[in-house]
Amino acid sequence: MFNISVLQEPDRLEAAVAMLHENPNLRIIAGGTDVLIRLQHGSAGWSELLSLRNVHELEEIRLREDGTFEIGAMAPFARIFEHPELRRHLPILTEAAVSMGGPQIRNVATIGGNICNGAVSGDSASTLFALDALLKLASAEGERIIPIHEFYAGPGKVNLRAGELLTAILIPRSSYQGTGGHYIKFAMRKAMDIATLGVAVVCRVGGGAFQDLRIGLGVAAPVPIRCAEAEATAVGRPVTQDTCRELGKLAVGRKPVVPNRKSHRAKCRQGRRFHDDVDDAEKHEARTLDDRQNWLAVVAHGRDRKCGKNRDQQNLQDIAGGQRVKKRRRNDVEKKIQRLFQRWRDSCWPL
Numbered sequence: 001m002f003n004i005s006v007l008q009e010p011d012r013l014e015a016a017v018a019m020l021h022e023n024p025n026l027r028i029i030a031g032g033t034d035v036l037i038r039l040q041h042g043s044a045g046w047s048e049l050l051s052l053r054n055v056h057e058l059e060e061i062r063l064r065e066d067g068t069f070e071i072g073a074m075a076p077f078a079r080i081f082e083h084p085e086l087r088r089h090l091p092i093l094t095e096a097a098v099s100m101g102g103p104q105i106r107n108v109a110t111i112g113g114n115i116c117n118g119a120v121s122g123d124s125a126s127t128l129f130a131l132d133a134l135l136k137l138a139s140a141e142g143e144r145i146i147p148i149h150e151f152y153a154g155p156g157k158v159n160l161r162a163g164e165l166l167t168a169i170l171i172p173r174s175s176y177q178g179t180g181g182h183y184i185k186f187a188m189r190k191a192m193d194i195a196t197l198g199v200a201v202v203c204r205v206g207g208g209a210f211q212d213l214r215i216g217l218g219v220a221a222p223v224p225i226r227c228a229e230a231e232a233t234a235v236g237r238p239v240t241q242d243t244c245r246e247l248g249k250l251a252v253g254r255k256p257v258v259p260n261r262k263s264h265r266a267k268c269r270q271g272r273r274f275h276d277d278v279d280d281a282e283k284h285e286a287r288t289l290d291d292r293q294n295w296l297a298v299v300a301h302g303r304d305r306k307c308g309k310n311r312d313q314q315n316l317q318d319i320a321g322g323q324r325v326k327k328r329r330r331n332d333v334e335k336k337i338q339r340l341f342q343r344w345r346d347s348c349w350p351l
């Protein structure tokens, strides 16, 4: 069923690094939720695997003395969602973790695999961008730490050097202390679906004004992006609906180039369904622009404007069970945004 010719299973990081160094053909397998699917489809083009399953030091999640969170690359999403310190200090990350797949997938899929597969739809990507996360990489040459935005190189491509593996994700205290924020995943279904748009907003507010605003978008371009113009404009501006509307315009106003959309559509059935949605979205673009701005205001304020419900109080367990309750107005806004962003997603399809 799976064409696996070699399976190495080291139990220490040094051994894993040495094996990778000796055999550059080895492909890392973490949770295997992507790797095994590629092997099963026969699209992999490689058959020698290095499993990190027994390298337990890579599963640790710890809060260092200097306040930096160090999340091991092999930490599964279920553990991230349940981790009490992460829930307390980085609820945006636990929100992203629980929006990912279903319970079975979250039990095995790792945050490291989610980053290293380079998928722009990865649920951790936009959140880690907004959190200014750093990545710790190890190889026989030693260790290096790089900002996450330098890691993504294109759809499905990451800047991982030969013989290198991701060991941990670092989130310094200065990136999260005193901040609030949310991750919202827009998808075609309420659960068990990949994002058609992933939005993470982290902000620090003082004296009624934005001191810091960071917006991470997934599936809005070939790699996850930050909205630099909106972020810079926000600093010092009062937190009002008008400001949020303006920031919304800046955040999503520019359209990335969509390469060769038609050939993507020809390749996959779902792409054809998106085509209709895109046409529809184009007709309604003027109306949708308003909604996009409303939506950013909703995210920045952390509340549903229409029903006045504080998203902080939303029961994450409900989200985990795929039973997220949404008000009708919220659904309408989300559907329109989804249609609009299909166009952008086409550029990254089939990721």
Ligand SMILES: Cc1cc2nc3c(=O)[nH]c(=O)nc-3n(C[C@H](O)[C@H](O)[C@H](O)COP(=O)(O)OP(=O)(O)OC[C@H]3O[C@@H](n4cnc5c(N)ncnc54)[C@H](O)[C@@H]3O)c2cc1C
Pocket (backbone or CB within 6 Å): 027, 028, 029, 030, 031, 032, 033, 034, 035, 036, 037, 052, 073, 074, 099, 100, 101, 102, 105, 108, 109, 110, 111, 112, 113, 114, 115, 116, 117, 119, 121, 122, 123, 124, 160, 164, 165, 166, 167, 192, 193, 194, 195
């Ligand atoms: C049913 C289903 C639902 C899914 N739903 C979602 C979803 O809602 N949201 C979402 O984002 N994804 C989803 N996925 C995709 C997948 O589960 C995630 O991308 C997952 O996080 C991958 O992690 P993994 O540990 O399984 O990685 P693997 O499949 O083991 O590896 C993925 C890639 O990363 C590389 N890699 C892994 N770890 C390392 C490391 N430490 N260093 C260097 N390279 C490494 C591997 O070589 C491989 O190229 C879904 C998948 C399935 C099958």
